[in-house]
Amino acid sequence: MANLRDIRNRITSVNNTQQITKAMKMVAAAKLRKAQDRIIQTRPYANTLASVIGRLIQGQELIYPLLRETSEPKRSLFIVVGSDRGLCGGFNNNLFKEIELFVANNFENGKEAEGLSLITIGKKATTHFSKRSYSVDAKYPGFFDQLEYELSTSLMNDIMENFIKENIDEVYLAYNEFKSVITQNRKVEKILPLKAEDLVVADTYKAVQLDYIYEPDQESIINELLPKYIEMHFWKAILESNASEQGARMTAMDSATENAKDLERNLRLKYNQARQSAITTEISEIVSGAQALSDS
């Protein structure tokens, strides 16, 4: 039978853990709400931008640098959006596994493939891929500490510049898409070269018939809007990943709290059993002692 004091100590420590996980869950919930608000706030801008581009490119022959397709891409870049902090379940690991699988399936020499490089966003992604001998071009640990649009645009602008200069042939973006609080969608998608089909949007309610005045002209407008479209896409991915992270942490901490509760209940049962048996032993000792006295 375990020592009473040992069990009591364990109960206290489980209880403390439970309080920590509970607090972390509540913090994640508050952050999640904020993250979701940020996604919602980008929507009017993103939707208008997409529909304007969609309307502009209709019936146009598209020859823009950002749409440059290469038949045999030589240099590929992966942008991996992870998280800065851990304790969020399989949020990071599942995504990394997906990327590793994708790389193994699509590149001849796997991670040693020539011309394959990574940009890692978030501390967890940075340490994971640096340790595994991937060629990491740029690291952004602590990216989510100060989440600002300007930061993501300047990062994306560098990449687009390299793409236009033909230093990179294709760019993939890997992130967790926010499905709901408890589910994340792991996504590995190609963001450059842009595909014309992706730009066409179904929403053409403002009638194509409208005879627009273009200033300066249709082509330069499209040329200016396409980078904005990619910047927006990237920013959205970052925000979604941020929201997913909080959601993942919330569910992970919730089940941790539940587990701690179970553990505590079991320990308490054990503790009471031990106490009970200690009392029983004591009583029987007293009774037998008393008996011995009265017998003599």
Add this chain to the structure above:
Amino acid sequence: MSTFNAKILTPVGTVFEGEVTGVRMPGTLGSFEIKPNHAPIVSTLQSGDVAVHTESGDYLFTISGGMVEMASNDLTLLAESVITE
């Protein structure tokens, strides 16, 4: 005085939305003002000041480039970043 609906949007939120009598903005080909019933137009903008005139007063914003679309008395201005004054 007739008015039309105007919106100023940025990637981090909506900055202005309401009925206005005119909006002056820094187009790539020079500053211009859109009044009610303007013909449909799409124009890119450079950095500069956007002045929004409403019946109850004027608002001034400084933008760092963007674009504007006006169609059927509905103006949408997309700005990369906005400083409100």
